[in-house]
Amino acid sequence: MARVPYVEREDVPKEHRDLLVSSLQDRPLHVYxxxxxxxEVLAGLQGFLSSLWSDSGLSDRRRELVILSVTREIGNEYEFHQHVNIARGVGIDDGTIAAVSRGEFDDLDDEEATLLRYALAVVGGEVEDRDHDAITDHYDESAVVGVxxxxxxxxxxxxxxDALGVELEEEFVGWDPTAESE
Known part of the structure; x- marks a missing residue:
């Protein structure tokens, strides 16, 4: 159960009401x-995330691979689930999603594997010079900052x-969307 109420449109100032609706899914999401x-925090956070979404210097596919890898690493079912659907929409198949979830990057090209290893090093607070050098073989400084x-x-x-206890709107797709549901 969520630790804060899910607000309704009429609960927020008019200038912020549209922020409750996902522009990708065209429906209100529990997180928003x-x-x-x-x-005001919702507006600021959405602005920040929107910039990351559009200005990271990554293709849609690579952006989604990073998000899936990161959200799996931190164990956040909510964002992983949301981005499985988005990843599928940009052409990432369930087998690739499952492999990324397991941290198996062998079937990705070298650039994508390097990208995900770097993203996980960032999240783990363990970026070494070799990680930075590897990512800069593929991306310029602007994209490295974006990643x-x-x-x-x-x-x-x-x-x-996690802190707010936000619940999924539907059943979790699972860390491995290729697995048969029981």
Whole structure:
């Protein structure tokens, strides 16, 4: 059960009401409704995440691979679940999603594997010079900043979701979407 109420449109100032609705799913999401208890924070966080989404320097596929890898690493079911659906929408198949969830990057190209290893090092607070050198073989400084911010941004969002006890709107797809549900 969520630790804060899920606000309704009429509970927030008019200028913030549209923030409760996911632009990708065209419906209110629990995460936004929980954050709507502080509409200014919701607006700021959405602005930040929107920038990470569009300005990270990554393709849609690579952005989603990073988000899936990071949200799995921190164990955040809510964001992993949301981004499985988004990943599918940008052409990532369930086998790749499952492999990323297991931390198995062998079937990815070298650039993607390096990207995910770097993102996980960022989240773990363990970026070494060799990790930085490896990522800069593939990305310029602007994208490296974008990747680090994307990884930490979704780590922060996952922590907020966990602290507030935000619940999924539907049944969790699972860490391995290829597995048969029991």
């Amino acid at each position: 409704r929980a954050l709507g208890n502080n509409p 680090a911010a994307l990884a930490e941004g979704y780590t922060a969002l996952g922590g907020i979701i």
